[in-house]
Amino acid sequence: MPPFTRARRMPGLLASFIHIDAAVDAIRALRAKGFRKLVVYSPAPNHELEEALNHRVSPVRLFTLIGGLTGCAAGFGMTIWMSYDWPVVVGGKPIASIPPYVVIAFELTILLGALSTVAAVALFSVLMGKRGVAYDPRFSDDQVGIFVPADAEQLASVETLLRNSGAVEVRHEAA
Amino acid sequence: MATIVSHSPAPVEEGHPTLTHGEVTRDVVATLGPATRGYVLLLLGAVSLFLIGIATFTILLKDGLGHAGYNPPIFWSVYITTFVFWVGIGHAGTLISAILFLFRSPWRTAVYRSTEAMTVFAVMTAGLFPIIHIGRQWVFYWLLPYPNQRYLWPNFKSPLIWDVFAISTYLTVSTTFLVFGLLPDVAAVRDKVSGWRKTIYTWSSVGWRGTDNQWRHYSRAYLYLAALATPLVLSVHSVVSWDFASSIVPGWHGTIFAPYFVAGAIYSGIGMVLTLIIPLRRALRIEHLITEYHFDNLAKLTLLTRSILLYAYAMEYFVAWYSGNIFEQTTFFRRAFGPQWWAGWTMIICNAFVSQLLWFRKIRRNVTSLFVISIFINIGMWFERYVIIVSSLSNDYVPWAWGILNPTWADWGILAGSFGWFGMWFLLFAKNFPIVAIQEIKEMIPMPRRRGGHH
Numbered sequence: 001m002p003p004f005t006r007a008r009r010m011p012g013l014l015a016s017f018i019h020i021d022a023a024v025d026a027i028r029a030l031r032a033k034g035f036r037k038l039v040v041y042s043p044a045p046n047h048e049l050e051e052a053l054n055h056r057v058s059p060v061r062l063f064t065l066i067g068g069l070t071g072c073a074a075g076f077g078m079t080i081w082m083s084y085d086w087p088v089v090v091g092g093k094p095i096a097s098i099p100p101y102v103v104i105a106f107e108l109t110i111l112l113g114a115l116s117t118v119a120a121v122a123l124f125s126v127l128m129g130k131r132g133v134a135y136d137p138r139f140s141d142d143q144v145g146i147f148v149p150a151d152a153e154q155l156a157s158v159e160t161l162l163r164n165s166g167a168v169e170v171r172h173e174a175a
Numbered sequence: 176m177a178t179i180v181s182h183s184p185a186p187v188e189e190g191h192p193t194l195t196h197g198e199v200t201r202d203v204v205a206t207l208g209p210a211t212r213g214y215v216l217l218l219l220g221a222v223s224l225f226l227i228g229i230a231t232f233t234i235l236l237k238d239g240l241g242h243a244g245y246n247p248p249i250f251w252s253v254y255i256t257t258f259v260f261w262v263g264i265g266h267a268g269t270l271i272s273a274i275l276f277l278f279r280s281p282w283r284t285a286v287y288r289s290t291e292a293m294t295v296f297a298v299m300t301a302g303l304f305p306i307i308h309i310g311r312q313w314v315f316y317w318l319l320p321y322p323n324q325r326y327l328w329p330n331f332k333s334p335l336i337w338d339v340f341a342i343s344t345y346l347t348v349s350t351t352f353l354v355f356g357l358l359p360d361v362a363a364v365r366d367k368v369s370g371w372r373k374t375i376y377t378w379s380s381v382g383w384r385g386t387d388n389q390w391r392h393y394s395r396a397y398l399y400l401a402a403l404a405t406p407l408v409l410s411v412h413s414v415v416s417w418d419f420a421s422s423i424v425p426g427w428h429g430t431i432f433a434p435y436f437v438a439g440a441i442y443s444g445i446g447m448v449l450t451l452i453i454p455l456r457r458a459l460r461i462e463h464l465i466t467e468y469h470f471d472n473l474a475k476l477t478l479l480t481r482s483i484l485l486y487a488y489a490m491e492y493f494v495a496w497y498s499g500n501i502f503e504q505t506t507f508f509r510r511a512f513g514p515q516w517w518a519g520w521t522m523i524i525c526n527a528f529v530s531q532l533l534w535f536r537k538i539r540r541n542v543t544s545l546f547v548i549s550i551f552i553n554i555g556m557w558f559e560r561y562v563i564i565v566s567s568l569s570n571d572y573v574p575w576a577w578g579i580l581n582p583t584w585a586d587w588g589i590l591a592g593s594f595g596w597f598g599m600w601f602l603l604f605a606k607n608f609p610i611v612a613i614q615e616i617k618e619m620i621p622m623p624r625r626r627g628g629h630h
Contacts, residue, residue, distance in 0.1 A: 020622035040387040043196055043363070044617035045394050053387050058395035064403070082320060082328035090332050100332045103414060107340040110407045114348045114400055118355055121396045125389040126382045135384050137366030140359070142196035144622070166625055 011175040012149040013158050014134045015167035020048055022166030023144040027052040029161055030148060039130060039147040041139035049144070060120040067116025068109045075105030134173040147173075194463075196617050203360075203609045204367045206459040210606060213458050221598030228592010231585055232307065240310045242585035246578050249568045251308075253586035257593055258304035259436075259560040261297045262342065262415055266408055266437070267444020268294025269349060270476075272356070273404035276397075282472050284615040285465045288360075289455065290448050291353045292610070296600040297447070298346045300593050305338070307589060334417045341414040348407055352400050358383050359393070359614040412440045419563065426506040426567030429494065435487035439559060442480035442526075445473055446552030453546045455605060464611050467540040474539040477552070481530050488527070502572055510566050514579055518562050525555025 017023035023040070027049070030038060040049055079101040087095045139145040146167075150158050155172065162170050194202070210218075235242060244252060268290035275283040306315045318339045320329050329336045362383035365376035383389065416436035419427040429435075449470070456465045495507040510519040529551040538544045565580045604610070 018623060019625040021624045021626055038387075041385050042387075042390065043200075043385060044359075044614045045390040046618075046622070049387065050391070055387065055391050058392045060392050060396045061399060064396075064399040068403075078320065079331040083331065086326055086328055088330075090330055093332060097332055100337070103337040103410075104331055104340050106410060107337075107344040107407075110403050110410075111344040111347060114351055114403050117396045117399050117403075118351055121355075121392045122381075124392045129382065129386070129388065133386075140363040140366045140385055141200045142622075 009132045009134070009173065009175055010130070010147075010149055011151065012134070012147055012173050013155065013162065014136065014171045014173055015146045015148070015162040016136060016138060016169045017144040017146070017166065018142070018168050019166055020046065020144060023146060024048050024052045026146055026162055026165035026167065029165060030146070030158070033161070035148055035150075035158070037149050039133050041135065041145035041147075043140055043142060043144075046144075058124070060117055060124065063120035064113050064117045067119075068113030070116075071108035071110070071112030072105050074112070075108035076101060078108075079104050134171070136171075143168075194616075194620065196620060196622065199464075199613055199616050199620070200363055200367060202461065202464065203611050203613045204364055206461060206610060207364065207368075207606065207608075211458060214602065214606065217454075217458075218599065218602045221595045221602060224591050224595025225599050226592075226595070227588055228595055231588030231592060235307070235585060235589075236312065240308075242583060243589075244580055244582040244586050246580060248571050248576050248578050249565055249580045251564050251568060252580050253561075253582050253590060254304050254308040256557065256560045256564050257590050258301050258308070259415055259564070260443070260557050261301035261304070261593065261597070262345075263412060263436070263440035263443045263556065263560075264297035264447045265294040265301065265345070265349065265444065266412055266440035267442075267448055268292075268297070269352075269404050269408035270441050270444070271448075272352065273401040273408065276401045277405060280472075281619055282469055284612055284619060285469050286448065286452060286473070287615070288353075288356065288612045289452050289605070289610050290444075291349065291356065292601060292604045292608075293444075293448060293451060294349045295346070295353050296597050296604070297444075298342065298349060299600065300597045302342055302346060303593070303596070305342075334414065334421050337414045338418055341411045345407060345411045348400075348404055352404055355393075355397065355400060356612065356615075357608055359385060360609040360612060363613050364609060409437055412436045419567075424567050424571070425500070425502040426510070426563065429491065431487055431490055431494070435484070435491075438480050438483035438487065439556060442477060442484050443552060443556035443559075445477045445480070446549045446556065449473060449477075449545055449549035450553060451601065453542050453549070455610065459605065459610065461611055464616070467542070470542060470545055471536070471539045474533045474545060477530065478533050481526065481533075485527055488523070506567055506570055509570050510562055513566065513570070515562075515566050515569070518558050518566065522555050522558040522562050525551045526559065529555070 015026065017026070027038065027040065031052075031054075038053070040053060042049055076098075080096040083096040089095065133147050136143075136145055146162070148158050148162070159170050159172075243254070268287075271283050272287040272291040272294075275287070306312050309315060318329065318336065329339075331337075358380065361376055362380040362385065365373060365380050368376060413433035413436065416432035420429055420432035422428060452465060453470075456462055492507055495503040498504075509515075513519075529548060532538050532544070532548060538548075569579055570577050
């Protein structure tokens with residue numbers, strides 16, 4: 001995020017991995033030791049990392065559903081209400097004629113469904129994302145990064161664990 | 176470093192995912208480097224065409240639509256033809272980015288970004304045409320349902336209002352889909368460039384860092400966006416076809432119109448994809464990312480949609496004959512042998528005969544011949560819309576009301592301007608944003624393993 005407000009930097013260790021299996025080993029070992037608030041960076045989504053992290057399914061699908069249903073209701077509601085607000089008989093059809101209004105309702109279902117999906121990602125990924133976590137430009141290129149929030153007495157043991165799993169670099173991030 | 180093995184066997188034998196992650200970033204970021212002379216010339220050409228369009232439009236705005244070749248009974252002509260043409264172009268992009276994503280076709284990753292950009296810019300171009308066509312352009316907002324002085328609302332039973340909703344939804348959703356897919360790639364570019372460009376890409380990437388949580392929401396959302404875009408793309412050209420089919424003009428009033436238009440749209444769109452990316456991949460030096468393998472697949476898709484289209488052509492003539500309806504029969508007879516026979520035959524020759532060459536594997540894998548065929552597809556599909564719209568209107572129910580359209584400089588000026596406007600945006604996009612999806616190609620390439628082999 002461009003720095004609107006300078007977030008307080010989180011202390012911990014930032015490890016880089018070239019090998020995906022090494023990163024997966026490190027995540028499993030850290031989670032076994034009780035480190036659950038890891039931040040894992042990767043250049044592309046990766047199933048092995050997902051399995052190791054074992055997250056719940058993203059809640060954006062709920063937003064897609066709510067957005068789509070809202071769009072559908074708005075489409076029918078708007079067309080029917082507007083037809084009766086100024087009733088004109090067109091082509092001998094009923095004032096509110098449902099079949100043609102399906103088109104409007106359908107388009108608005110898609111429109112609001114898509115926009116609320118993106119809004120949900122903005123909410124969960126950007127606005128509610130953790131601030132002040134260390135990052136390295138190589139994580140968008142070809143390396144996997146793991147940030148482990150840790151306090152002073154844990155640093156040594158976590159570093160050993162990361163290096164044993166195959167980290168190519170471990171960086172200390174002070175607060 | 177361990178050997179790199181792909182999950183999907185097909186693209187490996189064709190070459191490209193033998194690259195490493197780092198090489199993918201490097202090669203795609205390299206396309207954003209300083210512009211070559213060829214690129215600048217293309218951009219200048221596009222801008223000049225666009226200026227021709229602007230000049231023509233200025234005259235139309237000042238004097239009115241009388242300069243265009245409207246002539247009773249033909250009041251839908253070149254502008255509506257070109258509108259349908261550009262909306263159709265957009266459809267191939269959504270097919271490749273959304274429908275092939277749901278079908279898990281891995282070859283789409285190399286071409287989907289360029290086709291999706293094509294979709295957005297084609298729909299942006301198409302959207303101008305109804306506004307140019309209505310004559311009093313400054314009151315185009317009357318099409319929208321807004322509270323006005325007399326509390327009048329639009330007629331939602333009219334296909335033209337459906338079109339307003341369909342096209343504006345399509346433009347919004349495909350732009351959203353494009354920008355959303357760009358997000359991780361913009362972040363990858365951000366981490367490679369420096370100076371003022373870094374500042375711009377940093378702001379554009381809105382804090383994307385590729386964390387586990389971001390990917391988790393992103394992948395889900397991408398799936399749902401694809402699932403929403405799929406029915407949308409089918410609906411948009413169906414709605415466009417109903418602009419015609421829900422009237423009673425002979426030649427328009429057919430139930431076959433929706434699938435006929437959707438197939439034609441995808442066919443024409445892939446033609447335009449080929450026209451665009453064959454020169455582009457050479458100009459940007461990404462021949463190893465977009466290979467003959469991808470062109471082969473695109474050409475096969477063209478063959479499929481073209482076959483559906485030819486079936487629709489045949490059915491139109493069959494139904495006209497079988498209906499026993501003299502007006503319908505006359506319209507179709509005059510399409511082939513009437514005063515505008517040349518338009519009808521251009522469409523048939525380009526779409527039914529020239530594209531037959533794609534049955535040959537050698538031609539599908541030869542970029543030069545594909546490029547030439549793609550130009551014929553573009554011409555053929557523009558004429559298809561011209562034939563459907565203009566030749567149907569030119570022979571109405573009563574022969575004394577028949578007329579011929581003679582397009583004028585005002586028609587051609589706007590048509591040329593639309594190509595310039597579209598080309599300008601596409602070229603600017605290709606130089607400023609990754610035209611090949613970095614992140615999706617990386618997803619296909621397994622990361623190196625310490626223990627070697629694959630899981």
